[in-house]
Amino acid sequence: MSQALEHTDGGWAWVVLLATLVGQGLTLGFPTCIGIFFTELQRDFQASNSETSWFPSILTAVLHAGGPLCGILVGRFGCRATVMLGGVLASLGMVASSFSRTLSQLYFTAGFITGLGMCFSFQPCITVLGFYFVRRRALANALASVGVSLGITLWPLLSRCLLEDLGWRGAFLVFGGVILHCCVCGAILRPVASHVAPETREGPPPAPKTPALGCLAMCGRTLRRHLAFDVLWHNTHYRVFTLGVMWMILGFPLPHVFLVPYAMRHGVGEPQAALLISIIGLSNIILRPMAGLLALQRGFASHRKYLFALSVLLNGLTNLVCAASADFWVLVGYCLVYSVSMSGIGALVFQVLMDIVPMDRFPSALGLFTILDGAAILISPPLAGFLLDATDNFSYVFYMSSFFLISAALFMGGSFYALEKKERQGRQAKEEEAIKQAALEQCLTLEGRDVSGKQLCPEIMYVTSV
Numbered sequence: 001m002s003q004a005l006e007h008t009d010g011g012w013a014w015v016v017l018l019a020t021l022v023g024q025g026l027t028l029g030f031p032t033c034i035g036i037f038f039t040e041l042q043r044d045f046q047a048s049n050s051e052t053s054w055f056p057s058i059l060t061a062v063l064h065a066g067g068p069l070c071g072i073l074v075g076r077f078g079c080r081a082t083v084m085l086g087g088v089l090a091s092l093g094m095v096a097s098s099f100s101r102t103l104s105q106l107y108f109t110a111g112f113i114t115g116l117g118m119c120f121s122f123q124p125c126i127t128v129l130g131f132y133f134v135r136r137r138a139l140a141n142a143l144a145s146v147g148v149s150l151g152i153t154l155w156p157l158l159s160r161c162l163l164e165d166l167g168w169r170g171a172f173l174v175f176g177g178v179i180l181h182c183c184v185c186g187a188i189l190r191p192v193a194s195h196v197a198p199e200t201r202e203g204p205p206p207a208p209k210t211p212a213l214g215c216l217a218m219c220g221r222t223l224r225r226h227l228a229f230d231v232l233w234h235n236t237h238y239r240v241f242t243l244g245v246m247w248m249i250l251g252f253p254l255p256h257v258f259l260v261p262y263a264m265r266h267g268v269g270e271p272q273a274a275l276l277i278s279i280i281g282l283s284n285i286i287l288r289p290m291a292g293l294l295a296l297q298r299g300f301a302s303h304r305k306y307l308f309a310l311s312v313l314l315n316g317l318t319n320l321v322c323a324a325s326a327d328f329w330v331l332v333g334y335c336l337v338y339s340v341s342m343s344g345i346g347a348l349v350f351q352v353l354m355d356i357v358p359m360d361r362f363p364s365a366l367g368l369f370t371i372l373d374g375a376a377i378l379i380s381p382p383l384a385g386f387l388l389d390a391t392d393n394f395s396y397v398f399y400m401s402s403f404f405l406i407s408a409a410l411f412m413g414g415s416f417y418a419l420e421k422k423e424r425q426g427r428q429a430k431e432e433e434a435i436k437q438a439a440l441e442q443c444l445t446l447e448g449r450d451v452s453g454k455q456l457c458p459e460i461m462y463v464t465s466v
Contacts, residue, residue, distance in 0.1 A: 021147035029151015053385035062115030065374025079124035083186030086120025095176035152281025244412035251404030266326035283339035291347035309413035311344030316405030323398035
């Protein structure tokens with residue numbers, strides 16, 4: 001088995017990087033193409049906007065919120081087996097969804113099963129990439145993020161072609177075969193040779209056996225290990241960032257779901273409407289790695305959270321432009337500007353989380369972070385669909401998105417500034433207190449010298465008088 005181990009920063013690491021890039025394109029890039037099928041699904045199932053919106057929301061929510069369960073599987077079976085299991089689950093979900101007769105069946109197959117499988121496929125790839133690359137880890141992460149942009153570019157184009165020739169059922173059946181390639185990406189993830197010497201059997205005797213824990217105790221211990229509720233309670237920066245991102249998520253995914261139906265409602269052709277999402281992905285191919293590398297520069301290290309808030313603010317303001325006009329070329333300009341802010345958000349969100357949480361608690365903090373964000377993703381599209389059913393006006397959906405994004409940006413930026421100002425005042429108070437304490441000690445030392453001098457002086461006078 002030892003001959004199968006790979007070394008860090010070796011030649012096989014670049015093959016793993018390619019597999020991670022493809023895996024991210026197959027998984028994280030997939031939800032953006034659901035808007036292509038929105039109108040067809042709504043017509044076929046005779047459903048409202050709110051009911052149809054539950055499908056992409058369940059898929060995306062499970063894709064992000066399944067992180068803790070994925071972490072347990074990785075710890076038990078390893079990254080390779082978990083990725084291959086995820087590819088099989090996601091493929092089976094899409095194949096089964098092509099035979100769905102009700103929206104409930106679609107929710108379970110293409111929503112829950114496919115989302116869970118994609119979660120199992122993409123998260124271990126990110127984990128194993130950190131083991132394969134040590135010296136070039138920043139470059140590897142930036143290059144791997146290109147896979148998301150490629151997925152956002154190619155999935156809508158493929159969806160449009162398959163929908164015209166095979167319908168949504170045939171397209172979902174083909175998607176099952178395409179997503180099965182995640183198993184190939186997983187097979188490439190060979191174990192990495194560790195530079196740490198293996199633990200020997202010699203040493204202190206093993207601890208005495210304790211009675212087996214009950215089911216509730218084991219569940220509680222697992223939750224504490226994979227969900228950092230203590231960090232949420234004690235770390236104010238983490239609490240502000242988590243709440244701000246949750247509020248942001250209520251508006252952030254809406255353009256991916258409703259942009260294509262919005263454009264088609266206002267007379268834009270179906271191929272052109274599908275091209276809008278691809279424009280966002282194509283721009284992200286260049287912008288996302290640049291934003292990731294820029295965020296790693298030392299000059300921006302102390303300002304990443306403010307750059308993230310600025311990206312969220314720009315994203316919200318951009319949606320106001322989209323709501324003002326539905327002309328195709330205006331929407332093209334909107335997609336280009338939107339991709340700039342989207343690249344900043346995608347490149348900074350996890351980097352800011354690393355900055356405010358100690359690395360020894362980062363996995364559990366990330367698990368809680370993804371679950372809370374998944375809950376926000378779950379309710380965001382149905383809430384917008386309900387608003388669309390009530391008003392029959394897509395502009396209100398983009399106004400809603402802008403409201404959540406702009407308010408989240410102002411909340412995070414203002415809160416981080418207030419926290420830093422408070423910490424700065426606290427440091428100044430401590431420094432002043434330390435200076436006062438040092439001055440007091442110096443005064444006491446000088447007084448002690450004066451008293452000793454006064455005690456010696458009479459003795460000297462007495463002797464000289466004699």
